[in-house]
Amino acid sequence: MHQKSIALAYILWLIFGQIGVHRFYTGRVATGIMQLLLGVTGWATQWILIGYIPLSILWLWMFVDIFLIPGMCRNPR
Structure with missing residues (x-):
């Protein structure tokens, strides 16, 4: 497995995060x-x-994902 791009993950989070x-x-x-x-x-x-x-739950989760994305990219499933 190869490491995913952190920059691309943040772009996807920003545009299609919801x-x-x-x-x-x-x-x-x-x-x-x-x-x-x-x-x-x-x-x-x-x-x-x-x-x-549900949107409040999602927005809170998305805020937490700001900090989780680097780890998710280093350890893709």
Whole structure:
């Protein structure tokens, strides 16, 4: 296995982070699917205000991912 690009992972996080693309890139498919579901569910229901609950969880998780991305790239699955 080769090391993934940290720069590319951060770009994916910045542009497509709310659908978990950076996690798919680093091989974390299960958590990528979870972020994808949180993002889709949150944005689909935000108009009735309930969507802000999954979006808040997702945004907190994305903030934590800022610090986890280098490790995810060094140890891809």
